[in-house]
Amino acid sequence: MNNNFRLLVISTSTIHGSSFLTYIKNDLVDFIQTDELIFVPYARPSGISYDEYTANVQKALKDKGIRVKGLHTFSDQKDAIKKAKAIFIGGGNTFLLLKTLYELDLVSEIKSAVASGLRYVGTSAGSNLTGLTIGTTNDMPIVYPPSFEALQFLPFNLNPHYLDPDPNSTHKGETRETRIQEFHQFNSQAVLGLREGSWLHVEHGQIELKGVLSARLFQQGKDPIELNPGQLQF
């Protein structure tokens, strides 16, 4: 993993009983070390517009004095990414997000900017993209992206909103764990299940699991294990 990577890889923007970004706001502001943040709204949760989604982030970070600009408002988006100090890719639909980044030819631009030290914040779909592929997203494939290859900052895949099997469920759809085990029939990379309220802080070549919950690590051919908050080894 590149030592220049500075990433905040957040499972969810919102936790139960709290409003959008509230629980993570202080950590996000500490992490970005700037008062100018570029927001990438392409994942469009519930199909809201880029402007609406960006306004939600502006509102959530206003009391911290952060000026948020939507990437879609720049006439030259590649130039905006080059000049940015921090970007935040919000959650929504992972397929739509990745397809849009490929269509706008921004995948390699973001990769090279982050490799040069651009600070990257992702929530949910935006966190999925920090892994090797989007092959472990929970989202519905509402559009067809040209590839499932993601930004590949981390040497594994993410599963945000990781959900433990419900022992009382009568539903016969697959559990999250079953789905990830199916993934490992065809893919060798590890998958980190990040529960809601957890996030990864990546800096100086180190990956730290933050929040109070453990994360669940799935490796091909092995039993899954629980990783406690603190520094992770990969």
Place this chain on the structure above:
Amino acid sequence: MNNNFRLLVISTSTIHGSSFLTYIKNDLVDFIQTDELIFVPYARPSGISYDEYTANVQKALKDKGIRVKGLHTFSDQKDAIKKAKAIFIGGGNTFLLLKTLYELDLVSEIKSAVASGLRYVGTSAGSNLTGLTIGTTNDMPIVYPPSFEALQFLPFNLNPHYLDPDPNSTHKGETRETRIQEFHQFNSQAVLGLREGSWLHVEHGQIELKGVLSARLFQQGKDPIELNPGQLQF
């Protein structure tokens, strides 16, 4: 819709408190009108092998005198489909199933055989394929198919294992309804949410909803509606 289509589009192979195929077995046997069934095991639930999966179906249908052969055991699979009277495509991972059918060049073969009267039974992933695209599957995208276009027998999309929102949930992942509404931001076809225990019987140009539960119909730009068992209009 082609009047020759004979389809049994089943939400799930297994319902709570019952073993594999038990609740649907009589209807399946009545529908296929043959004692020779070709089973398509490519969706590999939980990654089980083609042989294991086929053996499960053989075992489940043995007491009905149905001889089940796995499509993978034929040296000429296209010829096997041409000569078959009934095929059954089992559930598992929809991405894997569709990718495998494209790789084996069986998509057009199955389409033309069903258009000529081949009886088609699908459960879960096998039911997803009867719709226009797999864009409303619940499955994890563990492999990348060359297209999301499905077999397109029905003029809409399916969502098997349809699950109503849980009013007590504290989880912040999207509900099924939210996901389907996101789908409708980018796709115009209707989506039929088939609850576990429901199935469609298609014959003589008619679509009948079977089982005791209603199904939920999502149409672009409209509020979802509940459809009661009985004949459906599309």
